Amino acid sequence: MTWWAAVLGFVGALAGSWGGQLIASRREDRRWDRERDREEVRWQRERNRLDDQRRHEFQLDWRERKLAAFGDFLAGLDQALSAAMHARETALEKIGFVYVYGPKELTHDEIVENLKSGSARMSGESGELLSLSLKIGI
Known part of the structure; x- marks a missing residue:
């Protein structure tokens, strides 16, 4: 065992x-x-x-x-x-159109008066292009 x-x-x-x-x-x-x-x-x-x-x-x-x-x-x-x-402005100036730059507050009469006084271009504070083109006699 x-x-x-x-x-x-x-x-x-x-x-x-x-x-x-x-x-x-x-x-x-x-x-x-x-x-x-x-x-x-x-x-x-x-x-x-x-x-x-x-x-x-x-x-x-x-x-x-x-x-x-x-x-x-x-x-x-x-x-x-x-x-x-620029090209458009140059071409339009050649045929007698002038683009006016200035503040939008100018009235049509003020723009025409400034153009007649001898300023062909105006520069305003805003510098925005107005939708106005005038035929001036050269």
Whole structure:
């Protein structure tokens, strides 16, 4: 009976050791899985944050480019309109029309009086083009 007790004790110790290792191994595998999942979530959050940051920087850059392009367009348009107005005024002056620039408060009689007094062009505070063109005799 002592042999059987010794063999049973040895087998029990061996089975307990293997069982303990198996339980510890499973526990360690679950811990690794949880840690891996946490790391994956953390990396996904970091990727999302970087994607959002890049998207925001791209939108800011795109906005700046659109504003610069629109500003260039408006500057070109202003130059073209100024050149067209100058060419129109020059052509109209050659045939005897004079455009009068001045504040909108001037009346028709005041404009005619200023033109008769020798001022072919008037510059006022507002500098807006009046919709008046007069045929003057040269």
